[in-house]
Amino acid sequence: MDKNEIIKKIKENKHSKIKVAIVDIDGVLRGKFMHRDKFLSALESGFGFCSVVFGWDMGDVSYTNDIKVTGWHTGYDDFEARVDLDTFRTIPWEDDMPFFIVDFAKEKAEDLAVCPRSLLRKMIGEAEDMNYTPMFSQEFEWFNYRETSDSLKEKNYRDIQPLTPGMFGYSILRMSENSDYFDDLFNLLGAFNVPLEGLHTETGPGVTEAAIQYSGILEAADRAVLLKQPLKKLHIAMASLQVSWLSRLQSFRGVAGTSIKVFGIPKKKENLFYDGKSKDNMSDLMKSFLAGQLKCLPEILPMFAPTINSFKRLVVGAWAPINQTWGHDNRTCSLRVLASGKKSTRIEHRVVGSDVNPYLAMAACLGSGLYGIKHKLKLDTPETKANGYEVKKGILPSNLWDASQKMKNSKIAKDLFGIEFVDHFTKTREWEWKQFSAEVTDWETKRYFEII
Template sequence: MTQKEIKQAVNDHPAHKVKLAITDIDGILRGKVVHKDKFMSVLDGGFGFCNVVFGWDAVDTAYDNAKYTGWHTGYPDADAQLDINTFRQIPWEENLPFFLGDFVNESGEGLAVCPRSLLKKVKQEALDAGYVPQFSQEFEWFNFAETPETLKEKSFTNIEPLTPGMFGYSLLRSSLNSPFFNDLFDLLLQFDVPLEGLHTETGPGVYEAAILYGDILEAADRAVLFKTGAKEIAYQHGIMATFMAKPNQQLPGCSGHIHQSLWDSHQQNNLFYDESAENAMSSVMQSYVAGQLHCLPHILPMYAPTINSYKRLVEGAWAPTTLTWGTDNRTTALRVLAGGKKSTRLETRVPGSDVNPYLALAAALASGLYGIKNKLKLDQPKTVGNGYEDDQYGVLPRNLWEASQAMKTSELAEELFGVDFVDHFVRTREWEWRQYAQTVTDWEVKRYFEVI
């Protein structure tokens, strides 16, 4: 649709309001509903949005270590701009018009701490180099027969899974909750978040969805809207969905795998594919993979941003722990899928479902481009067999503090994403670690209360 057609569609809509949203540093949608007249006035000129969304954490507690904003700045408005190309209608809210936006600085350039602006910047670097990045993300997540009220009453203990037992790829289990299952597929399609596939995963009440491939910015928009959309659709059915990386110690965690390839400027040729090369991997793809392996330890918090992320990155739980790559190997950090001209791609398996998609996709593309730009050779042999045992090329940082300190001192991270972004992002991760470190957990009380 053209801008004129979109304006007309909003103007003709029976509702007198429009929903607007941006994404904070944790990947959480923050937004508001505005009158049609207000929407029309800000569509071209932008609008102010309180910059506290980059000054507090996931539970709205103000950072005490942020430089970008805080009590010392008075939490002023930041300049935000709507992206008219993100126009959608929310089918579970009577087709209410919806738009995404991002933040800009005084010069009209992308704000350094804005995740969507960062991805747009990295995407432009790829386009300037002659590469069109095509991406998609897939998510696993747990569903519970609970509501926000029952969770609070139970203090988040003894929560009831949507379905019992372990039953991956089960047509039987999906039929048990077919109204919810079908609404996910059908309503998300109407919301312009098309799913390539949806199925049950191994674990009680666990689903997995793969989102259709596309332009990297559109892929990230779809991923962000998928997570919120799945939660809102779940609400309609009396269900709670969670995208925690590891909700249960006894079960595998939830992934947010990233699939990616680079195409030529006409989008006719997949530049990762070379029929004559070993594993059908072109030299471009080999350098891209080498770049991701090289950069991973420097930027891990962009793939694993929470305390809980690292509970998933453990041996034998379908998540990687080593700096490895392999062909169709689900125990390695990077899984090369060497198919045909259209399907050859890289799957980055490190991210969990708790990621901010804008940051995770930016990290994947930027590190791959780094490998191409610096002509890195994929000298590291592919892992055949158990990637958990192949630790000779390094292992991933073990927790958020360790990963954040590696990023904090990394000149490479600053080269990829800029000093201002790295400084702000690392400060938010250090804050997250401090909140966790000072909390007395149930595990500690049960372990030490009587015997120490």
């Protein structure tokens, strides 16, 4: 729809208010209601949105570690928010209320460097300048529980009841037992313009996987962010349901972590990754893209693993990689190459956890691949044909602090995403590490309280 068609639909909609949302540095969807008249005027001039959304953490605690873009030193002024009309959809579980995503600008016509969606737009612009159209999709895995917000707190997030018991991946039985939930999930997401290709149980108690249909990369990131929103609101079919995007849960230490697998295909009018004349079907462009992703991976790891918990997943045997590896259809590698045909040749990035900010993860996937093309990198890293966990070279940083320090001092990261973004983002990751380090965990208490 063009602008006039969207405005017409808004005016005809029975709601007098519009829901608008932004995505903060942690990937949390934040927003507010706007009166229809205010919203329509904002389409021309933009509107102010408090900069605090980039000045506090996911718990609304203000950063105190020299965050420059906003803070007490700026008075938490407003940033200019700009509505992206292409994100228009209605919310089917809120009586078809109109919904839009907005971007941020620091000044007129200048994107805000720390805005995740604006950063992805920057990467898209670089791809389009090179005459490429990046097409992405994603698969999400997450935990489902028969709990409420109150019951979780009462139990202190312990002994919580999963939606389905046992290690029952690809289970028709478990889906049939919860058919109302899965039906609502599939249908309502489709109505919310987050169309799924597939939906099934994964191995582990209450684990579900959903594959979102591929699209242009910005739309793919929007869909990934918006997938989480209905899942946290869908109590339609279930009396009580809570979901978790944690990469690894203490309750299920023997269970593989949850992830979002990101697929990338640069296109013009055809899949430029595919070369039928090559014995492995991989074009030289694909090999350079892959080489760039491998080279940049340890330099930008916090964009793929942004939390303390992310690194509990990146361990041996958890169906997640630990090193700079690639292989054809090899699920133990960081980058799994699928090169079976002209339509389907793509790269699956397996480092990415489900706790990421999708805009940042996709910007990192695309930006690092373009780095390889720009620098005409050769795919010198040998293919891993066996167990990737046994490869001892290129081991990735093992915790958020080390990964953040590497990115903070990385020339590659600053070249890819700009000094201002790298400075802000790595300081937010350092903050996350310091908040964790100041806490005394249950493990420490159980381990040391009586014995030491």
